[in-house]
Amino acid sequence: MNSNNRKMTITSVQNDKVKAMAALLDKKHRDRSGQFIIEGIHLVQEALLAKAEVAAIVYDMERGLPKELAPLLESIDSCDLIEATSAVMAKCTGTESPPPVFGVVRKFSLDAQQLYKESSLVVVLDGVRDPGNMGTIIRSADAVGADAVVLGKGCVDLYNPKTVRSTMGSLFHLPILEGDLAELLSEAKSRGIRLVGTSLAATDTCYSFDWRGPTWLLLGSEGDGLSASSLAQVDHNVIIPMHGKSESLNVAMAGTVLLYEALRQRQYGG
Template identity: 45%
Template sequence: MKVIQSSKNPVVKQWKKLLTKKGRDQSLTYIVEGFHLVEEALKQGDIVIELILVEGTELPKTWNLVGVELIQVSEEAGKALADTETTQGVFAVCRQKETASIDESKTFLLLDGLQDPGNIGTIIRTAEASGIDAIILGKGTVDLYNPKVLRSAQGSHFHLPIIKGDLSEFISVLKEKGVPVYGTALENGEEYTTVKPRDSYALIVGNEGNGMSTETLSQTDQNLYIPIYGKSESLNVAIAAGILLYYFKNGQ
């Protein structure tokens, strides 16, 4: 097993680049941190390239490490890689997924310019739990492999197709297939419970501060809103997405 002591080691510097979108885009890899995410990554087959272990950290004996390079690093190097204040001492460098097919998908969640990594990760986790078939990340939305997105998603990004692209193009394709497209906005909106859930649909949620873009709003079949009964001006976008996704799933 290779051992690296210095945080200034070229290999560690290369790993640190994976904490940036530019570094991830150039290498088509990303890094996950913590026992749960690393274990979920190992379950996906051959996506884990390297497993990084801070000295003194013990790995579960049940993990299948066949074909995975195991590298031990010093506590100093581990801190340099950590995106958390208290690291668990285990990381994995993973291959990014190739573009997945959504031909067989019936239900879609589209994210229009979301900027908060925690919100995006929570939405992905909730969407996967509610049985959504595919997620489309529109332009201006934070990168899927951002460490905070991954931590909030808790491994859900491994379990369903997530595609980055132009929402307008995807919406046009969905409409050609007869998939109803629902936006989330007060403008020309109806209370969400007035819409009858369907087996196939696309739901769009927009930017935390500005909502959906004008261009995307112009393409929806119907806009929905969730009524506010208290004095709050709005709901957190992840909470709103969860309410709507489960409504469409269960009709309740």
């Protein structure tokens, strides 16, 4: 294990470090500190593999450091390695049945220029408020090899513990930026990127539309769809054909269908 990693034991929930980590369950403290919590072996593994800035790894002293993590810690410098009681684990994760390990990670700092790649495929979320839906969309974007995900105002916090869990580690696999959609969409259009939305009135289905050029897919809130300002920027609308009796797909399912059609056209032809 890397000798630069600081090892310590914490047994009291009143410890100042514990209080600071538990505060990360609230958005205002995440924003203030620039850090967030990841829970469980898989997410900590993904963070370490992605070379994310992991400030601390905390594990249940009764269960010990998960064996899957030990080799990965060799290449990590200046990370606090903390063994703690189950009470401390529960306080910091807000769960009655805490995971065997959690991590404290620095929030991402990304350059918007990464969005404007040639033939880019970017997913733009406008007011998506459900953590499960956001996490699923990020996983789908990761699965199809999208270049980035953009989160506009009104979206659930990316670093909300429920959102983080629902990404299943995909938040470490592709750039995710939070920004002003009015500015970002305008800049994309000026660079020749098409902005695509969905509409029941669209004449193109998602299968007849050509997804092969540089494209940003805009997905709106679960109840209201895209905001008026985003709608005004959209260049093309598509519709997902519905042949059964279901009235609609939720935003995560719809986004996944659209992304996989884009993947099919871009990678498999036709």
